[in-house]
Amino acid sequence: MPEGDTVWRTARALDRALSGQALTATDFRVPELATVDLSGETVVETLARGKHLLTRIGDAHTLHTHLKMEGAWRIQRPGLPWRRPAHQARVVLTTPAAIAVGFSLGIVELLPRDREDDAVGHLGPDLLGPDWNDHEAVRRLLATPDRPIGEALLDQRNLAGIGNLYKSELCFTSGVHPAGPVGSVPDLLRMVRRAKAMLEANKERAEQTTTGDLRPGRRTWVYRRERETCRRCQTPIAVEMHGEAGRERASYWCPSCQPR
Ligand SMILES: [Zn+2]
Numbered sequence: 001m002p003e004g005d006t007v008w009r010t011a012r013a014l015d016r017a018l019s020g021q022a023l024t025a026t027d028f029r030v031p032e033l034a035t036v037d038l039s040g041e042t043v044v045e046t047l048a049r050g051k052h053l054l055t056r057i058g059d060a061h062t063l064h065t066h067l068k069m070e071g072a073w074r075i076q077r078p079g080l081p082w083r084r085p086a087h088q089a090r091v092v093l094t095t096p097a098a099i100a101v102g103f104s105l106g107i108v109e110l111l112p113r114d115r116e117d118d119a120v121g122h123l124g125p126d127l128l129g130p131d132w133n134d135h136e137a138v139r140r141l142l143a144t145p146d147r148p149i150g151e152a153l154l155d156q157r158n159l160a161g162i163g164n165l166y167k168s169e170l171c172f173t174s175g176v177h178p179a180g181p182v183g184s185v186p187d188l189l190r191m192v193r194r195a196k197a198m199l200e201a202n203k204e205r206a207e208q209t210t211t212g213d214l215r216p217g218r219r220t221w222v223y224r225r226e227r228e229t230c231r232r233c234q235t236p237i238a239v240e241m242h243g244e245a246g247r248e249r250a251s252y253w254c255p256s257c258q259p260r
Contacts, residue, residue, distance in 0.1 A: 001067075002071070003166055003208070004166075005128065005208065008048045008199075009204070009206075010048070011048035011053055014046035014073055015047070017100060021097065022041070022043075023038055026039055027091070033109075038058065041058035042057070048126075049160065050120065050127075054116060054119070060113055062116050062119075064107060065108055066107035067106060070106075071103060073101070075100045078097075089103055123157065124136070124140050124156065125160065127160060135189070138189050141153075145181060145183030148180065148181065148242060149176055149179075151243050153166075166198055166199070166210070168220075168250075169210040169221055169223055172221040173221065174194070175258055211231070221254075222237050222252040225237045235257070238253055
């Protein structure tokens with residue numbers, strides 16, 4: 001699942017490619033929007049709010065999209081073959097200079113401009129947004145002190161932008177077990193500031209690293225390293241599914257560095 005930094009880069013790419021351009025064609029390949037045609041409208045801007053994308057079109061419309069698990073926006077010159085199978089396309093926005101295709105998007109909806117809060121009003125402080133506020137993020141996390149920290153970090157109502165990679169990496173770098181309660185984290189403010197630093201450090205590049213090492217196989221402390229050993233203490237990395245029923249996600253941790 002794309003994390004907040006990946007969504008931020010996607011928003012910037014869409015913004016650079018489309019803003020100020022008049023749409024020559026639009027194609028919404030979801031049943032609710034099948035008859036909508038926004039050609040002739042001008043794209044105002046695209047911005048990220050947590051892991052949500054808002055593309056403002058004309059005076060009245062905002063296209064709200066979310067990558068969820070498999071989604072991606074791809075931008076290319078008109079006339080070139082698409083980079084994913086056409087049946088995965090959910091939105092096609094065409095301008096004279098570029099085509100933006102949203103593939104396998106988890107959410108595609110068109111909102112009135114003044115209803116954007118319906119899509120993103122529930123979000124906590126955005127790690128890469130203008131509203132970032134580390135103390136407010138801590139306050140929201142501490143509202144449920146008994147909740148597992150891994151689960152609370154993924155809840156976008158607490159702070160927006162963390163996915164499964166950063167969840168596991170933050171728990172490791174803070175020395176806490178992902179299933180341990182929020183209230184037991186020794187320095188929550190330091191943890192959320194570290195989250196901000198991790199996303200900021202990675203938002204400009206395609207490869208994410210939390211170790212500072214960009215070489216393949218060396219980019220994470222614990223994430224997807226369940227067949228390997230801890231970089232600090234050589235204990236085999238553990239993996240388990242955690243989270244609310246039906247929404248479980250894999251957690252990776254070092255049983256020595258992050259005792260339960
Ligand atoms: Zn360890």
